[in-house]
Amino acid sequence: MGAIPDTILSELKAAAGPKGWTQDPAVLAPHLAEWRGRWTGATPIMLSPATTGEVARIVTICARERIPITPQGGNTGLVGGATPQGEILLSLRRMTLVRAVDPLNDAMTVEAGVTLLGAQEAAKAAGRLFPLSLGAEGLATVGGAISTNAGGVAVLRYGMMRDLVLGIEAVLADGRVFEGLRSLRKDNTGYDLKQLFIGAEGTLGVVTAATLKLFPRPAARAVALAGIGDVAAAIRLLAVAKDESGGAVTGFEILPRPVLDLVLKHMERVRDPLTAPHPWYALIEMSFGREDGARETMESALAAGVAAGLVRDAVVAQSETDAAAFWRLRELAPEAERADGPAIKHDVSVPVAAMPDLYARGCAAVAAIVPEGRVLCFGHAGDGNFHFNIAAPRENADAFWAKREAITEAVHEAAAALGGSISAEHGVGIMKKAEIARRKSAVEMDMMRAVKAALDPKGIMNPRVLLAGR
């Protein structure tokens, strides 16, 4: 695209207000850098409107002038979806109002720039739980989490962001406002239009606010760390834990000993609570409405796991301090891997029951390409989601990196062959758009393009993202 004329820039600045724009490279820099340094962007201007009306005025101008827009929330994405490459950068970070919290209706309405942590805290202040939780929650915004259908560690019980959205307000590609901020549990009056914006990565409009579901805060939780033999044992133990607790399992994360070793090696204030090493570990969390019986339920589930030959050893947290320490072992896994050295990372999912197969096939495929690569998986076993990472070897790393594409293809193919997904929670962005165009059926790609053309006929909304070849 050509340079934006000064008159139009002035018009955009006026629409955003005096505090709502910058062209200062120093201010822009962090918004143009993907946080791991994988993509670096460029933009003529960052607009940071503070109200939905301002967003609408900006998009109206852009639609008239056919100026492409890249929306951005907390800039914590992992697939390059929020890094402009010449588009106008539309930051939602100044839209930070908590418009309403309604505990009696278990709902709250917040603007797109509220962080996930901010949303959790607003809910907590009203005695309620907003359950979406992930590593970047202090920076990641509600608008970004909706646009990427974020996941995290509570999906097993509470679902993805899609499951937590009751209503959406969004500015469409023509600048009109979709006023869908309903807080109804039931509304069957036509197509559920809000679904279109969830996981659309900003390609169909700009989410400006959302009404989110809240939940009662559990009265008690029980957390345990179990040493197990393999992934198959983990999946069977998950089923046992669900059955024994009648569905109280709210978290079920797994990691292998080599990943735990990295956490113990590189991180501080961590220790292995079990007395001997085990090939794999399952971190199990159950949540309960009543204090009494919580730990006993966990213990009986673990006992059933031992009886079934699934659990080698296990320890139940005796305090919230213990529980937090157990969770830290899993939560620090990505950071410990980074501290240990670079890796090729994948975010794949399969049906839960196929996780052992995915692990076996993925390891075999990787070993065939790079016998020296170390598979360092961890993941949300309750959701069938592995973060399937392969660490570069200490020596001859160049040969390893030269095979990067073949490795990724092998891991993705292992997932796809099991009916899985090559992007469980991180999205497509620019990173995977060529691959989804190749892997999805012609019917699905046609449907996606038809929806895109219907809602963004001029193709100005995040045009390089998600759908290739426009």
Next chain:
Amino acid sequence: MGAIPDTILSELKAAAGPKGWTQDPAVLAPHLAEWRGRWTGATPIMLSPATTGEVARIVTICARERIPITPQGGNTGLVGGATPQGEILLSLRRMTLVRAVDPLNDAMTVEAGVTLLGAQEAAKAAGRLFPLSLGAEGLATVGGAISTNAGGVAVLRYGMMRDLVLGIEAVLADGRVFEGLRSLRKDNTGYDLKQLFIGAEGTLGVVTAATLKLFPRPAARAVALAGIGDVAAAIRLLAVAKDESGGAVTGFEILPRPVLDLVLKHMERVRDPLTAPHPWYALIEMSFGREDGARETMESALAAGVAAGLVRDAVVAQSETDAAAFWRLRELAPEAERADGPAIKHDVSVPVAAMPDLYARGCAAVAAIVPEGRVLCFGHAGDGNFHFNIAAPRENADAFWAKREAITEAVHEAAAALGGSISAEHGVGIMKKAEIARRKSAVEMDMMRAVKAALDPKGIMNPRVLLAGR
């Protein structure tokens, strides 16, 4: 539309196979009659394909010839969405395979013609729960429940049909097959296309199969009937019950004394388990993963309700027989109302906290038009959903019926003024399409028409339904 040429009819018959079509008026009759007799239809032929391939061949022919199609499942809808008026009737009832049940993945794949009861039973046989439950579940099909995003009595805990669908297989309006039968908990690889078919009332394609979520079967449930003073007390009691049980409430239904009186008068094997009458009743169900403590949790919630001045009297079911008897009082309410005489019925929802307001405003508005009308509400209070019915008076009924439209307008306006919906769970069909075109914003109607045009450009899929003016 004109008559379908015989050559095309022959082609359609061949596509459906020898057992897959009928033009016999006697066989057609029940498929053309809405079950309450409100709409009567007409069709040149009913096609009943047994496989997805047959459905695809039929729709391909119809697309080529621009022949409109009305899909039909169990024909239990309430808004005329499945009654053809000259369209080809495409019945999915012969597609009854349970293709797979995978308890380890908490998922099962069933064809569109499987009844909800059949789906529940298939899940139960595998030790799992498929929770969608509603009055017509013995006839209503999975395909119909998806196309209408059905609700029912378990929405509070498990959600609407939309929340229970992991994957969909559908035949598009051009005859191609959308193969979206994934059973993944997480898949962020582009627009979530399956959402388009849920609640679309057959206007975007024909759902042929679905992969559905399953759940652990609760180990125990506690059921209570509480006598309360008014709707406001019910909503506050709901919040108390949620808090006291940590989210174990799986059902919260309310009905007023006049409705209970009709049940006691017209139905068999029913009795009032409380010793004195109360203005309103709340039927509360909690589900638990453990047997012990279930009844105690319900009792402590009711005690908290008494302490807060919300509960006048209450009885906790001492057995499954008791529990079933309490549930019957609520489940028989529609039948008891029908037995008592005709009524004008509404299916409205508001944010849960606004239910007392809805009841007050609705009653006032109705009284202003027909002081002789008797408001007989009951509903899913946990979802903010009232079935807001007004029974015709015994005398001067003609004057009452003459005001039918004004009454409906008043009830719907009361819901809309509170941010509510005029169709909480029954859908739009042909019954409410003019009204939603009037009540929804121009932006929303434009978006819906854009989606329809994108996926069904020839307008052959259930063309009289949902979207007016085509």
